[in-house]
Amino acid sequence: MGEKVTLQGWLYNKRSSGKLHFLEVRDGSGICQCVVFKGEVSPELFARADHLTQETSLRVTGTVREHGKLKGTFEVGVAELEVLAEPAREYPISPKEHGTDFLMDNRHLWLRSKRQWAILRVRAEIVAAVRDYFDSNGFTLVDAPIFTPNACEGTSNLFSTDYHGDPAYLTQSGQLYMEAAAAALGKAYCFGPTFRAEKSKTRRHLAEFWMVEPEVAFLDLDGDMDLAEDFLVSVVSRVLDKRRKELEILERDTKPLERVQKPFPRIRYHEAIEILRKAGHDAKVGDDFGGDEETVISQGFDRPVMVHRYPIDLKAFYFKRDPKDLSLALNVDVLAPEGYGEVIGGGQREEDLSKLEQSIDVHKLPREAFEWYLDLRRYGSFPHAGFGLGIERTVAWICGLPHVRETIPFPRMLNRLHP
Known part of the structure; x- marks a missing residue:
């Protein structure tokens, strides 16, 4: 003073x-x-x-x-x-109310508002917390490629492109490459943009979003859930500690965030089905969960809930089957409370070469595109597990935002490529 x-x-x-x-x-x-x-x-x-x-x-x-x-x-x-x-003309975003389309058309200017300023700072803190957690826990950052010759989960929701005369895709996940990195480094993670061509207009979907994907050698599903739990608690705690002012600007009730402490409840997929039925949903075994179902499931818990062992038919080709029930996958989805849905998805990978080859065939994927991936099982295969966390969904949850379009500086959606 x-x-x-x-x-x-x-x-x-x-x-x-x-x-x-x-x-x-x-x-x-x-x-x-x-x-x-x-x-x-x-x-x-x-x-x-x-x-x-x-x-x-x-x-x-x-x-x-x-x-x-x-x-x-x-x-x-x-x-x-x-x-x-001085501005060359009247600034288009005045203190009065504006429609969403107008604000999105002027996203390059909307970023200057107090609310967007706060969101971007929380996002930056989440990113820093993510990196610091893995860097301080023995993980090595490995950059996965953006252009890939194959898909993790089929090509129907991928952006295709020409790569010097050969077909290629914008990556939907760096996971397969992190499995290779885990064989070299033990504990690896990638952090970068990923792309999904889903024709979806829901409040939880973007065409371009950021994911962090750790992969750990000699880790099983239980260890993977332990890792995801500890990681998420660390990230939320960091934001509460360092970005209180920004959360206040966003009028975020922090009490639900303060309850994000270990242990998280862990329920099986079949228990989740029963929760839906009791809530009046016509749910049956074999159904996948959308946003509405995830909201109902999470409403009974005061912190993130881990739903594990989904039917194997609902999951990607690389998931390991539960040896106690071969109809189930050794997977886990972490559902955020307050209706924000899945923020983490992961599980244990199939390490048996013959079973993985069979799964590739069942999913009708091109074997030649995955020969390099199969090599990881041919030369010193090992049990391993990992997960992916979507940054934008996490920002939406922690900030209390109704739509992911505000969680990234320049959102790419089904009908939006500008500015």
């Missing part, structure tokens, strides 16, 4: 009261109230401040002092003000 400072930023909002102009100036790190008092500046500067428009870029110099009404809050008493650039 009492220190002379210079802020460089943009005018977020302005109001005047007689001999005072209150300028809300954002500089990327936050928003500071800068007060222009008629008796402390030249008449020219006072008049100039009165005509500033939203998003004018400024350089403000003044003295830090405590806010007159809010204890513990500080403002800047302006002594000098320099206009660096």
Whole structure:
């Protein structure tokens, strides 16, 4: 307090009261109230401040002092003000209400709003927490390719492209490559963009999204669930510790997040079916779960719930069957509470070469595209497991957002490729 400072930023909002102009100036790190008092500046500067428009870029110099009404809050008493650039036209996103399509069309500008600023900072904290968790727990980051010759789960929901005359796809997962990395490093993870060409318009789907995918050698399903549980608790705790201010801006009730503690409830797929039936859903064994079903299942728990051992027919070719019931997969989905659905999906992989070959045939996948993947079983096969966490769904859950379109700077959806 009492220190002379210079802020460089943009005018977020302005109001005047007689001999005072209150300028809300954002500089990327936050928003500071800068007060222009008629008796402390030249008449020219006072008049100039009165005509500033939203998003004018400024350089403000003044003295830090405590806010007159809010204890513990500080403002800047302006002594000098320099206009660096004025908007060429009226800023399109005013403080009034705007429709979603309009805001999405102006996403490049909407990012400047207080709400979007808070979301992006929470997202950045989640990403940092993800990296720090794996980096500090013996994992090695391995970059998976974006172009792939094969699909993890079939090609019906992949973006295809030409790769120097050969067909290729934008990756839907780095998992298969992480299995190769686990054989080299023991514990590996990839973190990058993935792509799904699903023709879906739900609030949980994007065409381009980010995933973190760890894979661990000599890990079974129980160990995989332990890892996913510990990891998710660590990420949520980190955000609560470091981004309280941003969560307050988003008006996020943090009590549900504070209950994200170990142990998570673990239920079998068949128990989940019974939960749905008791809730009035016409659910039967063999049904997959969509967003509505996941919401109902999670409503009975105050923290994430792990649903494991789905029917093998619902899962990708690489899942290992439960040796106690060959009709079930050794898989797990982690459903976030409050209706946010699946944030983690994973499980144990089939390490037996002949069984994996048979599964590839059953799923009618091209064997030649997976020869390299089968080599992992031909040369020193080993039990292993892993999972994938979707960053955007996690951001939506932690921030309490109704739609994933706000969780990524420039969302790519079924009918949106711009800006």
